[in-house]
Structure formats: C-alpha cells, structure tokens
Amino acid sequence: MTIAAHPPGLSDVAPGRLDEASVSVNFADLHPPLARHEAKVEAERCYFCFDAPCQKACPTSIDIPLFIRQIAADNRYGAARTIFDANIMGGMCARVCPTETLCEEACVREAAEGKPVTIGLLQRYATDPAIAAGKSPYARGAPTGRRAAIVGAGPAGLACAHALAIAGIESTIFEAHPKAGGLNEYGIAAYKAIDGFAAKEAAFILSIGGIEVRYGAALGRDVKFDDLRRDYDAVFLGTGLGATNKLGLAREGELENVVDAVDYIARLRQAEDLTKLPVGRRVVVIGGGMTAIDIAVQSKKLGAQNVTIVYRRGADKMKASRFERELAQTSGVVIRTWARPVSLEGHGDALSGVVFEDTHERDGVLASPGSVFRIEADMLFTAIGQRGALDALDGAPIDVKDGRIVVDAERRTSLEGVWAGGDCVLGGEDLTVSAVEDGKQAARSIAAALGVARI
Amino acid sequence: MADLRTNFLGVKSPNPFWLASAPPTDRKVNVERAFRAGWGGVVWKTLGEAGPPIVNVSGARYGAIHGPDRRLIALNNIELITDRDLEINLQEIKEVKRAWRDRALIVSLMVPCDEDSWKAILARVEETDCDGVELNFGCPHGMSERGMGSAVGQVPEYVEMVARWCKAHTRMPVIVKLTPNITDIKNPARAAKNGGADAVSLINTINSIMAIDLDSMTPDVAIDGKGTHGGMCGPAVKPIALAMVAEIARDRECAGLPISAIGGITTWRDAAEFIALGAGTAQVCTAAMTYGFKIVEEMISGLSSFMDAKGYARIDDFRGRAVPSITDWQNLNLNFVVKAEIDQDLCIKCGRCHIVCEDTSHQAIFAHVNGKRRFVVNDAECVGCNLCALVCPVEGCITLVHKTAGVDPRTGLDYARPAANWTTHPNNPSVQKAAE
Numbered sequence A: 001m002t003i004a005a006h007p008p009g010l011s012d013v014a015p016g017r018l019d020e021a022s023v024s025v026n027f028a029d030l031h032p033p034l035a036r037h038e039a040k041v042e043a044e045r046c047y048f049c050f051d052a053p054c055q056k057a058c059p060t061s062i063d064i065p066l067f068i069r070q071i072a073a074d075n076r077y078g079a080a081r082t083i084f085d086a087n088i089m090g091g092m093c094a095r096v097c098p099t100e101t102l103c104e105e106a107c108v109r110e111a112a113e114g115k116p117v118t119i120g121l122l123q124r125y126a127t128d129p130a131i132a133a134g135k136s137p138y139a140r141g142a143p144t145g146r147r148a149a150i151v152g153a154g155p156a157g158l159a160c161a162h163a164l165a166i167a168g169i170e171s172t173i174f175e176a177h178p179k180a181g182g183l184n185e186y187g188i189a190a191y192k193a194i195d196g197f198a199a200k201e202a203a204f205i206l207s208i209g210g211i212e213v214r215y216g217a218a219l220g221r222d223v224k225f226d227d228l229r230r231d232y233d234a235v236f237l238g239t240g241l242g243a244t245n246k247l248g249l250a251r252e253g254e255l256e257n258v259v260d261a262v263d264y265i266a267r268l269r270q271a272e273d274l275t276k277l278p279v280g281r282r283v284v285v286i287g288g289g290m291t292a293i294d295i296a297v298q299s300k301k302l303g304a305q306n307v308t309i310v311y312r313r314g315a316d317k318m319k320a321s322r323f324e325r326e327l328a329q330t331s332g333v334v335i336r337t338w339a340r341p342v343s344l345e346g347h348g349d350a351l352s353g354v355v356f357e358d359t360h361e362r363d364g365v366l367a368s369p370g371s372v373f374r375i376e377a378d379m380l381f382t383a384i385g386q387r388g389a390l391d392a393l394d395g396a397p398i399d400v401k402d403g404r405i406v407v408d409a410e411r412r413t414s415l416e417g418v419w420a421g422g423d424c425v426l427g428g429e430d431l432t433v434s435a436v437e438d439g440k441q442a443a444r445s446i447a448a449a450l451g452v453a454r455i
Numbered sequence B: 001m002a003d004l005r006t007n008f009l010g011v012k013s014p015n016p017f018w019l020a021s022a023p024p025t026d027r028k029v030n031v032e033r034a035f036r037a038g039w040g041g042v043v044w045k046t047l048g049e050a051g052p053p054i055v056n057v058s059g060a061r062y063g064a065i066h067g068p069d070r071r072l073i074a075l076n077n078i079e080l081i082t083d084r085d086l087e088i089n090l091q092e093i094k095e096v097k098r099a100w101r102d103r104a105l106i107v108s109l110m111v112p113c114d115e116d117s118w119k120a121i122l123a124r125v126e127e128t129d130c131d132g133v134e135l136n137f138g139c140p141h142g143m144s145e146r147g148m149g150s151a152v153g154q155v156p157e158y159v160e161m162v163a164r165w166c167k168a169h170t171r172m173p174v175i176v177k178l179t180p181n182i183t184d185i186k187n188p189a190r191a192a193k194n195g196g197a198d199a200v201s202l203i204n205t206i207n208s209i210m211a212i213d214l215d216s217m218t219p220d221v222a223i224d225g226k227g228t229h230g231g232m233c234g235p236a237v238k239p240i241a242l243a244m245v246a247e248i249a250r251d252r253e254c255a256g257l258p259i260s261a262i263g264g265i266t267t268w269r270d271a272a273e274f275i276a277l278g279a280g281t282a283q284v285c286t287a288a289m290t291y292g293f294k295i296v297e298e299m300i301s302g303l304s305s306f307m308d309a310k311g312y313a314r315i316d317d318f319r320g321r322a323v324p325s326i327t328d329w330q331n332l333n334l335n336f337v338v339k340a341e342i343d344q345d346l347c348i349k350c351g352r353c354h355i356v357c358e359d360t361s362h363q364a365i366f367a368h369v370n371g372k373r374r375f376v377v378n379d380a381e382c383v384g385c386n387l388c389a390l391v392c393p394v395e396g397c398i399t400l401v402h403k404t405a406g407v408d409p410r411t412g413l414d415y416a417r418p419a420a421n422w423t424t425h426p427n428n429p430s431v432q433k434a435a436e
C-alpha cells in the first residue's frame, strides 16, 4: 500500500490540490459551537422529560434533561459536571456521537416535529470551557495501594483509568502509539475534532493524577500479558481493532495507490501540513460505514475531483447514518449502491481503475446478475471493516469470538482479573461513547472486585 | 367589518386602544407618531404642578424579566412623572388636540394632596381643550414618598376627597387611576365613585424588585450601588389586572362605573378579555415600549377579525359579557366532574403529565401500560385539577372532559347529579348549624 505521486494524465495522485486557505476552510469545525444566547434558546426547548428517552438512548446514560436545564439556568459548570459524572469524554462524544441515531433520535421533539433538541451541540457548549481549563474537575481518591494495568489509551482505556483514579486505584496505561486518545487522535474525521481537541481532552482526563502512561509500549512486543497479570491487581484491555479487512483481489497488495482508509486517515490526522498530503484526482472508496464516509469527505476536502463511494447493498444497509450519508453527498461525494469490486486495473505499477459488478439480493444472499462496469480511479480506499488483533494476548486462555474478546455485563473476560472494553470486545457498537461506557463499567467492576468503595 | 369605535364618558375614539400615561405619551412627537400609527387615544404622561421640573435618575430606570429567547415578560420602572416643564406640556397638548380631533386625549395629573393645587392645575389643563383628566393615584415609587401617587391611592378616604375636589373644579370627565398595591381594590374604586369620579382606570404598576445581582449584591438594576423597588407591568401582570377589573365589574356598589383597563395588554386578545370584563377602553404601555407603536395594527386587525367571526358588530355587543360568569368560590357547582383525557395520537411521551401528577398532585397518570411507555389517566384518582393539561407541551393533547354518565370511580358517586355548591354542602359548618 504505497502512495506514489504521478504526473497528471496517467495516474494522478498529488499533494497540494488546494491552497492552504481553501484547505483550512474545508477542514473547519463541522458544527460550529453554540454561542451563549443560542445555547440558552436551544436549552429552553427541552421539556425536562420524565424518565427521559434521550437519556435511555445515551450509551453512557448522561442525565440529559438535567444538564440542559443547568445550561438554561446559567450553570454551565454544573452542566459539565452532570455530563462528566456519566461520561468523562463528554467533550469528544459531543462532537463525534452519531446523535441522530442515539439521544437525538429518541428525543420526544424528534417524534413530535422532526426537530430534536440539539443535545450534542448543547453537550459541547457545556463541556468546552471545562476542557479548555485543562483540569479534571474530579479529585483523585486517596490511594488504596491497588494498581491496575490498562492496555490502550483510547476512549475505553482513558475512561477506565479516570474512574479508577477517582476510586484511588492507580493505573499504568501501556500505549503502543506516541500519543493518547486512540482513534480520537488517529481516526476521527479531522473536521469533527479540530485544533488538537483529542490531545487536549486526553490531557484533561489524565490531569486527575494517579495515571501513568507508557507511550510506545506495545503489549506483546514491549510488555508481556502474563507479566501484567502478575504485577498488577487488575488488567483492562482496551486495544481497539488493530487490523483492517482486505478486498481479497489480485494485486491489492502491490498496486500503488490502493490504500487502507484507516491508515490514510491516521496520516491525515497527524499531518503538520495537509497541503503536503498526496491525494488522487479520481478517488474510489469501497465500504458503507463511518470510515468510508470520512475518507470520502476528507479526500474531497483535500481537493480530489471525483470521489465515489461504492457499496455492495442498498443505502439503508449502510452503517453510516443518514446524516453521515448526506454529509458526504453535500460535500460532493457520489454514493453508488448495489455494486462490488471484482478486479483492479493498473497502469504500470499504479492503479488506474476498478471494475465492479452489479449486485442484488435474493433471499438475503448477495448475488450478481453478471453485468459489470468500470470506474477510472487514481486512488482506491478500502474501508470495509476492522478486525481485532489479539495476537498480543500471547494465546492466553481468554474467550474470543469473531476476533473479539467476550465479556459479561461488568466487562469481565473469561480470565480472572482481566477486564476488557471498547472496540476490542464482542457485541459493542464500535463507537467512542460505547468505549467510554465500557471503560467506566469495567472500572466499577474492578473497584468492587478489589474491595474498594463503590464509585 | 366590525365597528371598533368607542365612546367612553362621551370621549370618542376610532378604536379602544389607548396608550397609557407613560413615556410613549410624554411629548408631542411621540403622541403624533402614535396617532399616525393608528392609536385611538392617549393618556398624556402625568403632569405635576407648576414650578421647578421633576428630576429623574440618570442611571438605568428600567428593569425586566425575560422568558425564553429574551422575550420580555415584565418591565419595571423607577421613573417619576413628567420631567418636562408644565408650560411646554400644556402647549403641546393643545397643539396635538387641535390637530387630532378624532382621537381621545386625556391628561394625567398628580399634584400635592390639597384642594388648591388640584384647582390650579385643572384650570390650566382645561385651557388645552383636552378630553378629560386621569388622576394618578397609582405610582408606587418616588412620588409616593412625597405623599402622592399610591400614597393617595392606598387610602380610600383620600381618593374620594380628591375626586370630589376635581369634580367640583372642572367640567371635564374625571378618571381615577387605581393602584394595585392594596388589599382590596373595591375600596378605592367605591371611594372614587362616591367622590363623583366618572370612571376608574386600572391597574398602575405593582411594587417590585426584578432581581438581585449576585455579583454586586444589589438590585439587578442599581444606581451607584443602590436600588429601590419600582413598579412592575407587562404581560406578567395581566392576570392580576384581570382579577381586579373583574372585582370592580361585579361589585354592586360600583355598578355602572366605567372602567378603562390597563395591565399587560399586548395583543388584541388581551384587550378583548378586558372588554369582556366590562372595560370601555384598553390602555397599553409595556407592549409599545417593547415593540414600538406599530403593534396597534395587530390589535386593530385582531379585534376586528374576532368580532367579525363572532358576529359582534360593535364593541358594546360583547362588552361585559364575561362578567356574569365571575362569582365567589362558594357558588361553584361542586357536582360538576371533569377528568383528564390524553389523546394518544398527539402524545409525544415526554412524561411531564405523569411526573407532576405523581409528585405534586394525585398520582393519577400511569407511565406504563403493559410494560410499555404510555401515559394514561387513572379515573379512579383523577380530580380533574388541570395541572397535567397545563404542563403538557402539546396543545390540545390533554383535555378535561365533562363527565355526565356513569359513576365516578374516585368518589363512587354518579356523574350526573344536580348542581350544588358549598352554601348547601353538608360539610359546611354553617349548613350543619342551620340543620341543628
């Protein structure tokens, strides 16, 4: 998966398709923050529902009516506390949660008039100043002498560590990357968390104290699973999904400019200067989830001329929500449904086109009537799902299914003293907010198991 | 097209909408702009006696409370009576009246509580050819400290005395403007009538401090670190004004006393409600001070559409129509039973009806039916109090249905029972006594 620049005309992949000014406009905040008056007007729309449906729809069960009422009553800090009590990553969740399928979908005003209270924007309004202040509003609990090892400083690991710190359980996070945040830092679309927000939020969470992060320390490579189990009172695995699925087509691994979307986004997120990032003139994306949308939109924002997402089933089956699909379409991305790639075409070593066959579904089985078409492409992004990469567990006897760790309601694995959460566990939703909930629940269970007062 | 013309004490105006005595009527340019905008009449900003003009504060004189989206729901002021020279005011009044013959122009007055002062000012005002005077016995701040305004309005004997002086010294109609800062509004109203006043107008503003600034620890609107109570007006005071107007309208002793209604009138509907309680004209201040004079267009159009729809040709066709329906609690029919009913198609399942009934009323709304979120009234507990219908965010979703057939599961009594009220109720001690 190399990316190679080529002269226009052949396989056109080049950096700097747009000047710096256009790129910075394109990558500005997707949803600009609410100003005080807007926030208060919006907050007044909330009915303060009994047993609020929005709260039930939030994976972390934030007391939404309460925090919105606090905003309306000019108590922004109190609103932030209400959010953080349930979700210490309320700032990022406010930016990246697909609210249209979570809290806002459940809002009674969605049913009533198709205009839910904009819970996500209000949540951001409440949390922004607290995170900007850079200090967790919680006090670290008096040290209990108990210690936990956490693998992965993504949303799951950080949420777990913060909750453990409140309980007085010290933790060491082993993080393979040089930065904390997991996919917040390396995966989320750039325009959803601008101005280094992921790093600011990670610092805010870690500021509680009692959490040591060992950057560049990968489980399996630099540290052994059995050692962690021996040296710590509890182990929490929050390693996310390490590997991505492949198309399984000939020349997929060798043709230039056939690129894994997640890898490319990580590069994009870490790029100092987006105008130096090469992108194709004609881009094809294969997949139907959030990653497919994100790579398509970001390619467009970098200056790609034609961007086409090709998905093998109908739009209703895409994991990307309607809002996400419309975001792609209004950004100029074409979404083609009911087609799958059958072969890659090259010009020399570089990709030049993708051949697709039409598909349809017969009795739940995907089939093709036999017709094919070709899309000229300088660059192909694969975004067809991620898998767990659990080799780091060194074959420890942990129940695993479909490449994911099996956990119970408390996020306990089958192995005593080992908990897990986030994308790496089975049955999750692969969302930031669910990873946070997993981390929080696991911390509660760990504290209880270690005989530490309930948190 | 309904006829909105009014004749109040012989004073004619093209519509019942008058601007109340306040900043909007402080000077010729304002009043002429108001007349051009369509206002039927004005009560000129209160004049005081000749001599050095009144001095107002130079700090903020208004405060307010806001609803959602900064909608102003009440205004408060510490302004005094006019601070312009008496002679200029009189001259302008004369000019305006000459130019606007078809509009009502009443002059509000407040002078010290002695007969000579009133005699002197009335003679001067009469020279302007205005249509009448309104005695300001209502201002609750500032002037009351000097023995005027509400200091007079709160003592019925003074009200009567001053009204009598004024009637003795002028041929003009005399309206007495009442203060609401009193326990029983009927007393000053009766006093005004006994003193010979031609009409009452009400309400003036209500004593108020709008808020405390928790940073400076002073009233929200403070002047150099100090504040004082002001007078509150605007939409929030309308219910108080309605109650007071109703009290006078149904008082036997005040029978026939014309009323000019004031207090929170913001739309045609507010005005129509006061007219239904017998008011002859509707005076407006805060609404104009919130939106400017143009609002009168909505008032005129709204009132006339309403009258057309109802088939009222003239204002008098519906004036006072609601008065007979207002009575004392003891006369209410205690056998009239209503129960709340929820329209499940309109319900958006916010659960507010349930929780307010559960926490603060009669535990009469189920939140679940067969394990599903569904809000249903339990007739066995519902007392028909109306709270749920009021808090429901969906208009018309909860209605109170009059029950006429069957048995009330709450009381075990038939729904259909002859009307009966407290005066004959067996639990009433005086009824028990009579029976003994």
Ligand SMILES: Cc1cc2nc3c(=O)[nH]c(=O)nc-3n(C[C@H](O)[C@H](O)[C@H](O)COP(=O)(O)OP(=O)(O)OC[C@H]3O[C@@H](n4cnc5c(N)ncnc54)[C@H](O)[C@@H]3O)c2cc1C
Pocket: A096, A097, A098, A151, A152, A153, A154, A155, A156, A157, A174, A175, A176, A177, A180, A181, A182, A183, A184, A187, A188, A189, A192, A217, A218, A219, A220, A238, A239, A240, A241, A242, A262, A265, A290, A291, A294, A392, A421, A422, A423, A424, A429, A430, A431, A432, A433, A435
């Ligand atoms: C492109 C993309 C866009 C997305 N957009 C959204 C979105 O808009 N909204 C949303 O809610 N969700 C989104 N998601 C999903 C969301 O990012 C994840 O669900 C969430 O980050 C999962 O958190 P986690 O803590 O389980 O894992 P991760 O965020 O993946 O964090 C895992 C961490 O563990 C570290 N790690 C892994 N293996 C090891 C090891 N062996 N040793 C040490 N450290 C290790 C990793 O370096 C990483 O820091 C998106 C995902 C992708 C890929």
Ligand SMILES: Cc1cc2nc3c(=O)[nH]c(=O)nc-3n(C[C@H](O)[C@H](O)[C@H](O)COP(=O)(O)O)c2cc1C
Pocket: none
């Ligand atoms: C439905 C209702 C019934 C009330 N009944 C009484 C009462 O019986 N006795 C009393 O002293 N106050 C009664 N009050 C007045 C309240 O105690 C309180 O003084 C008033 O509502 C003002 O407070 P609030 O507007 O801040 O709620 C009642 C208020 C309401 C709304």
Ligand code: SF4
Pocket: A045, A046, A047, A048, A049, A052, A053, A054, A055, A064, A065, A068, A106, A107, A108, A109, A117, A119, B350
């Ligand atoms: S469902 Fe909507 S209206 Fe009800 S509490 Fe939640 S945000 Fe407010």
Ligand code: SF4
Pocket: none
């Ligand atoms: S309303 Fe006019 S007079 Fe009053 S403060 Fe504002 S600008 Fe000044």
Ligand code: SF4
Pocket: B342, B346, B347, B348, B349, B350, B351, B352, B353, B354, B375, B388, B391, B392, B393, B394, B397, B398
């Ligand atoms: S308050 Fe109204 S909308 Fe809300 S649950 Fe009750 S009936 Fe339904």
